[in-house]
Amino acid sequence: MNTKAPSHRDQVNALFVLHSPRIRGFILSLIPNMSRADDVMQETFLTVSAKADDYEEGTNFVAWACTIARFKVLEECNRNQKASLMLSPDVIDAVCVAHAPLSAEDDEARLKALKDCMDSLAPHTRRAVELRYTRAHSAAEIASLLGWSTDSVYVVLSRARQALQKCINAHLNAVS
Structure with missing residues (x-):
């Protein structure tokens, strides 16, 4: 049994996975x-x-x-200045000023819920999530490692994120 405490990087990565729907929504708004x-x-x-x-x-x-995502969006805008459906950097700045993420709730409870929910995933799904979010492999790399198609990786990761969010919410609602 591994009783080693997670590193700060692991905790930050876990927070990213936990809050990825909010971060993704922010990016999609831009x-x-x-x-x-x-x-x-x-x-x-x-x-x-x-x-x-x-x-x-x-x-x-x-x-x-x-804030990091905002700068990544601005970099994307600079790379694709002529692309359609892109907001101007000024509009992005205005949206970012108006957007105030909700304050972080009990991160320790969320991390515990994430761990419990990760443990409840099917082994192949958990492996795909770990490869993507712990080891930062691309979907193509995961597909190669697991013998899947890239589309399958995207589907499994999308379903895993949804399942994790639902599970984490259920854990947090049970505690409160």
Whole structure:
């Protein structure tokens, strides 16, 4: 039995998974193209993971991650200035000023709920989630490692995120 406490990076990654629907919603509010929003979401996760040591425990994680996401959205805008359906950087800044993420709730309870919910996933699903969010593998890499199609990886990860969110909410509602 592994009783080693999770590292700060692991905790930050777990917070990202926990709050990914809110972060993704924020990104989608700025980039209404699902494919490009997914790319920005992945870039945001990689940056959050790389900057995990910069996150101060006890502060508003969603606000911190959405700030990183905002800069990733602006980078995407600069790369695709002529693309349609992109907001201008000024509009993005205005939306970000108006958007105030809700304050973080009891992160310790959420992390415990996430761990319990991860343990309840089917082994193949848990493996795909760990490869994506702990090891930062791309969908194509996961597909290659697991012998799946890339589309299957996207479907499994999407369903896993939904199941985790539902499970975490149920755990938190049972506690309150």
